[in-house]
Amino acid sequence: MSANPVTPNMNADLFIDGAWVRGNAGNRPNVDPGDGSTVGAVSMADFDQVQAAIAAASKAFPAWSTMLASSRGEILKTAARLLEHRLDEAAATILLETGKTQADARGEILRSIQTLAWNGEHAGRVQGTIFPGIAPGSTRRSTPTPLGVVAAITAWNFPAVLITRKLGAALAAGCTVVLKASDFCPATARLIMDVLIDAGLPAGVVNLVFGDSAAVSEQILAAPEVKALTFTGSTAVGKRLAELAAPNLIRPVMELGGHAPVIVWEDADIEHVIATTAPAKFGSAGQSCVAPSRYFVHESLYRDFVEALVKKAESYTLGHGNEEGTTMGAVAHQGRIDALAHLVQDARDKGATVEAGGETLDRPGFYFQPTVLSDVPAEADIMTEEPFGPLCAVVPFSDLDDAITQANAAPYSFAAYLFTDTISVRNTVVAKLNASNIGVNQTAPSLPDVPLGGLGNSGYGYEGGLEGILAFTQLRLVSETAHA
Numbered sequence: 001m002s003a004n005p006v007t008p009n010m011n012a013d014l015f016i017d018g019a020w021v022r023g024n025a026g027n028r029p030n031v032d033p034g035d036g037s038t039v040g041a042v043s044m045a046d047f048d049q050v051q052a053a054i055a056a057a058s059k060a061f062p063a064w065s066t067m068l069a070s071s072r073g074e075i076l077k078t079a080a081r082l083l084e085h086r087l088d089e090a091a092a093t094i095l096l097e098t099g100k101t102q103a104d105a106r107g108e109i110l111r112s113i114q115t116l117a118w119n120g121e122h123a124g125r126v127q128g129t130i131f132p133g134i135a136p137g138s139t140r141r142s143t144p145t146p147l148g149v150v151a152a153i154t155a156w157n158f159p160a161v162l163i164t165r166k167l168g169a170a171l172a173a174g175c176t177v178v179l180k181a182s183d184f185c186p187a188t189a190r191l192i193m194d195v196l197i198d199a200g201l202p203a204g205v206v207n208l209v210f211g212d213s214a215a216v217s218e219q220i221l222a223a224p225e226v227k228a229l230t231f232t233g234s235t236a237v238g239k240r241l242a243e244l245a246a247p248n249l250i251r252p253v254m255e256l257g258g259h260a261p262v263i264v265w266e267d268a269d270i271e272h273v274i275a276t277t278a279p280a281k282f283g284s285a286g287q288s289c290v291a292p293s294r295y296f297v298h299e300s301l302y303r304d305f306v307e308a309l310v311k312k313a314e315s316y317t318l319g320h321g322n323e324e325g326t327t328m329g330a331v332a333h334q335g336r337i338d339a340l341a342h343l344v345q346d347a348r349d350k351g352a353t354v355e356a357g358g359e360t361l362d363r364p365g366f367y368f369q370p371t372v373l374s375d376v377p378a379e380a381d382i383m384t385e386e387p388f389g390p391l392c393a394v395v396p397f398s399d400l401d402d403a404i405t406q407a408n409a410a411p412y413s414f415a416a417y418l419f420t421d422t423i424s425v426r427n428t429v430v431a432k433l434n435a436s437n438i439g440v441n442q443t444a445p446s447l448p449d450v451p452l453g454g455l456g457n458s459g460y461g462y463e464g465g466l467e468g469i470l471a472f473t474q475l476r477l478v479s480e481t482a483h484a
């Protein structure tokens with residue numbers, strides 16, 4: 001293993017009402033998926049500590065929500081600069097608790113810095129509208145007003161981006177937060193809290209807890225102080241959280257699973273398609289909600305395409321992110337390996353061919369080879385179940401409408417890709433594809449300046465852009481006449 005000059009702190013406690021505290025419900029190990037070793041410990045909250053976190057966020061809300069919006073923004077922008085100063089340490093932290101490569105880990109921190117900075121810059125730009133009055137001398141003002149305490153619950157696959165997106169938008173809007181971060185990546189959450197605290201975040205504005213996920217979520221969403229929920233994670237957990245939010249009419253933003261199709265039309269350049277989509281498929285070991293998972297390829301290109309994709313898949317060097325030459329890292333845990341192995345076996349049983357990969361690696365840690373399945377029948381589970389790993393299916397088509405129907409057959413609706421220079425094909429696919437984030441001849445990254453959200457099993461609501469900040473506000477209408 002090459003020497004990494006930074007030795008990050010891989011432990012995490014709870015942060016409640018401006019203080020780091022040990023969890024009263026014991027510790028869980030923080031495991032490096034790259035070799036299976038324990039690299040730190042995460043502190044688990046008990047009921048009273050979760051209650052204290054909610055109370056602290058509620059107590060901090062009046063002052064935070066009435067602070068000058070641009071001053072709130074300054075704290076986010078300062079946090080962005082501090083994170084930039086700690087880039088090496090932050091990347092080393094993510095690498096150790098996610099199994100990512102150095103490049104993926106650094107890329108994620110850079111995106112998180114942009115996210116904090118963008119939301120900081122735009123905190124002071126949340127504007128209302130003035131409407132004409134309904135009587136002489138009267139006016140009407142519609143003003144976005146922060147909702148209150150936000151519950152933020154995040155997944156492990158992009159631990160820094162997901163946390164900074166949620167905190168950036170909620171804090172810019174003037175809300176306070178109880179953050180239940182994934183206990184697979186606690187040290188990344190701790191480090192982001194560190195930079196916010198160093199940037200001057202007042203006590204109680206963000207409170208970080210870890211704990212029994214189901215119990216903690218249930219407790220937070222039962223609290224009358226909590227007015228909004230922002231969740232990124234699996235569709236199954238998202239549906240459960242939506243049920244928990246409903247009785248208190250907690251306003252949800254749900255960023256859930258994805259199963260991106262790629263339609264490759266007959267005029268596409270195979271090398272361009274592969275060079276463009278492979279980083280999205282095999283980066284972060286395929287554990288991304290926008291990862292291309294189902295390639296529908298025009299029959300005239302099909303065999304050449306499969307061959308080229310196999311060559312690309314076999315070009316990756318699997319290993320620990322700290323090993324020289326690693327181009328693909330580990331998956332998060334054994335559960336991911338089991339799910340991927342099941343999808344491969346099921347596809348094989350139903351007639352698909354395993355063209356590349358399909359196996360785990362015989363070494364400590366959680367590794368699954370970049371895997372390409374061809375001639376996959378529609379009834380194989382991989383065609384409708386999110387693989388969330390370095391696994392993709394390739395299917396030939398001759399008729400465009402048929403390809404679109406197959407692409408739309410998965411219950412998700414988030415990212416989708418099309419490769420063609422034919423305008424009529426572009427127009428047809430963009431109009432008919434059931435997707436909310438479409439890349440034409442390119443990928444479709446989620447950047448801080450644009451609103452993005454899923455449909456169907458991919459969720460609802462938006463993150464990013466001013467819409468992402470406005471998600472945590474309510475428009476209040478004030479109709480005024482000058483004379484009493």
Ligand code: NAD
Pocket residue numbers: 153154155156157158180181182183213214215217232233234235237238240241254255256257258288289386388414454458459
């Ligand atoms: P997950 O749903 O298992 O966990 C997400 C969060 O919910 C974690 O904090 C976890 O501790 C918590 N949680 C887990 N089980 C829970 C339960 N029963 N009740 C309440 N909370 C619970 O998801 P994951 O495995 O961490 O992440 C992978 C999923 O996230 C994939 O489906 C992926 O597509 C999705 N994702 C979506 C986006 C997006 O922007 N749409 C981005 C990243 C990841």
